[in-house]
Amino acid sequence: MGMYDSIELNGIEFQTKAFGRGLAHYKPGDEVTLEVYAQTDEEAAVARTYVYDEVPRRYAVEVYAVEHVIVEDGRIVGLASESDMRDLTYDTFDNYGRDVADGLAHIFGEHRPRRTMSPHRPPVSEMPRRPRRPKPTDTRED
Numbered sequence: 001m002g003m004y005d006s007i008e009l010n011g012i013e014f015q016t017k018a019f020g021r022g023l024a025h026y027k028p029g030d031e032v033t034l035e036v037y038a039q040t041d042e043e044a045a046v047a048r049t050y051v052y053d054e055v056p057r058r059y060a061v062e063v064y065a066v067e068h069v070i071v072e073d074g075r076i077v078g079l080a081s082e083s084d085m086r087d088l089t090y091d092t093f094d095n096y097g098r099d100v101a102d103g104l105a106h107i108f109g110e111h112r113p114r115r116t117m118s119p120h121r122p123p124v125s126e127m128p129r130r131p132r133r134p135k136p137t138d139t140r141e142d
Contacts, residue, residue: 007069009079014063018097020049028076034061035120036097047119052099054115059091060084062100068092 003021007014009028019026020035035051038044060068060080068080070088080088092100102114 004064007063007076009069014067014069016061016063016069016095018061018093018095026076028078030076031074032071032076033074034059034071034093034097036117039098047121049119049121050117051120052115052117056088056091058088059093060088061093061097062095064095 003023004015004017005019005022005024005026007016007026018034018036019032026032033051034055035049037049038047043050058070058072060070063069068085070077070080070084085092090101094100094103099115
């Protein structure tokens with residue numbers, strides 16, 4: 001699955017890519033930041049990841065294993081119940097941090113303005129890189 005963060009709830013580990021993909025390990029009460037990777041080439045030229053300018057006080061984030069985690073005031077609370085999911089229909093994010101309602105607006109119409117985002121991490125091209133290894137020279141004799 002690549003880089004992800006894990007959340008341990010009731011002795012079960014869930015995985016998501018919505019909190020920055022830094023291989024972090026969270027538990028209830030830990031503070032989290034919802035991050036979304038650039039969706040277009042134009043966004044990627046500005047920043048690798050973005051954070052939403054405003055997120056609801058209480059929202060759900062999808063985790064692998066087809067569950068959702070409730071985040072309240074920026075802290076993980078626990079797994080979402082069916083009633084939580086009904087209440088948070090327009091405040092749900094997928095396991096990549098993308099707003100589910102924004103993603104379905106082209107099908108069902110917009111129920112609210114799209115969430116705005118701000119750059120969070122610099123583009124990959126601006127990050128420091130290790131020097132490349134020199135190419136091996138051909139020392140064979142024919």
